[in-house]
Amino acid sequence: MKQNAITQANKAFTNEHHDGSVCVFAGGTNGIGANTLEKLVQMLRSATFYVIGGSTARFADQRATLERLNPNAKIVFFEGDVTLLSDVDTFAKTVLDAETKVDYLFMSPGRLPLAGAEYTTEGLEVSFTLSYYARMRLTANLLPRLLAAPRARVLSVLNGGKEGVFREDDLGLVDNWSSLAVMAQYTTVTTLAFDHLAAQNKTFTFLQAYPGLVRTGISNLVAPSGSGIGRRAYVAVVGRFVGMLALLFGMTPVASGERHAYHLTSSAFGPGMWRVDDQSEVAKGTEVLKYRAAGWPKRIWEFTVSVFDKI
Template sequence: MVKIQAIAQGNKAYANERNAGLVFVFAGATSGIGASTLEKLASMVESATFHIIGRSVSRFATQHSKLSNINPNLTIHFFEGDPSLLSDIDAFSQRIKTTSQKVDYLFLSPGLLPMAGPHYTKETLELCFALSYYSRLRLTSNLFPHLLASPRPRILSVLNGGKEKPLIEDDLGLVTRWTPTAVIAQTTTLTTLAFEHLASQHKDITFLHVYPGLVRTGIFSNLVAPQGAGVWERVKLALLRGVFGVLAWVLGANPEVAGERCAYVLTSPTYGPGVWLVNEVGDLVALSGVLSKYKESGWPEKVWGFTLGVFEAVLGKDAVV
């Protein structure tokens, strides 16, 4: 366990380096853990450029002012877009490429709890799957040239690192076998295997897959009933929102603490190039037997091939990177 005092010391040591000119990219940082991480990182750099995607520039205004107060030397570029849409991710990526020559840190944490049945984006991807996996990996792949221009590129995905389960191998995208537990397990394992493949191709990049544990955020309040749900389903979901919201408040970690931990993992010299699985208390998690078996049988490459196939299906052949 990495104690919070050690994390605070590590973040202070990073801040004392007075790093300037860094470029950060954030998806999923306008609320919850991501917002707390964003604010902590703002306090740890001398100057930096922050690229942030979010659904509403007006809702981001308060956070923008807070960041500017924390660090007046920040350059903040906010892109109004839907993080679940691959086309918006591509537009965001293009905006970054036209304003920055490199990307030093990529932070990924968009998500939605899949407890109320599948929802679909206008690109016909299941919403939870798109947020937890497809859009994150699309942004990652889009930014590889800029990441490789950094002397110490790092990518951190906040999901369920260390909690990988066996894949549903004959339905990787859960087209016919979607369930709440399946989408959590599938996106978790796909993320780690995709990172393993990408790390084998880009040996100078650090890939971090982090499990934050239970945190006091509003994620449970975002649960909505599927289209066509009956009265009982809606009532049941309202009860679940209340129960899980109370549990998160009573048992969950403070979001500021979670943000400080994520900022530490993203910037700490403890983690070099390669793939790292980090749990909620900062401990490294060894590859499970499931992951070792998948690595030995070539599944990282298979997963990436599947992912590129989805990109092509949604965006067209010319959009595959």
């Protein structure tokens, strides 16, 4: 879908009345998420936005911009670490205690898993947690409020349509972690988990969207403390290569934000689970179909809940 068509669709939505919407953002403080948040603040005349991020002080300038763009927007910032499920729970409780519904849930925290495996104080691998566990935990916590909205949307910006073979015998990649393995794993299990949730909650929409190359800082990678020379060199070279590709061929963060605001609001995506490509079209990849037929959506969700229970 052409960028101009995206812009026109967003303008048409803005001219409608959507007062009282409640939006929740994880990953909304930089890059694609920040630009999606900025666009949605302009599209919704009178709405409440809950945002989780690492620093209230660093969010101050962004808050000022959002409030200038729409003085009627209510911005609620929660200082927390998205890699910790305990912080995700507390953030969700803030929303649950204050609101009777949630209309839009946007999630884009993550990083390229090239710097090696790192683990949180809760024992979960950081890259997998940012791209999968934290997003699913937030979704699960907010389900009662999403169900209360007339047309709720859940959007995970990741790799829609890029699903592939995953490790069935090690779903959490406890013993088989690698950069390629973790990207394949969290991509496919996200779609399958959303498949399960969509089957259980038929009134609203789940989307996994692939943003394509975007000129953000996601490629500014640093190897973990204590890494050897080889690991540090590998991370630096790959990060710069990805950054160069994005600079040469990627879309701007503003254009990407417009697209994801469209995904959240467009009537093109009705209730159910949708995989969306970087052109805002329904993704054509079929690898995931065999897992759906084999009953993996329910098994993936049961595994995910078991991880939550352990934590």
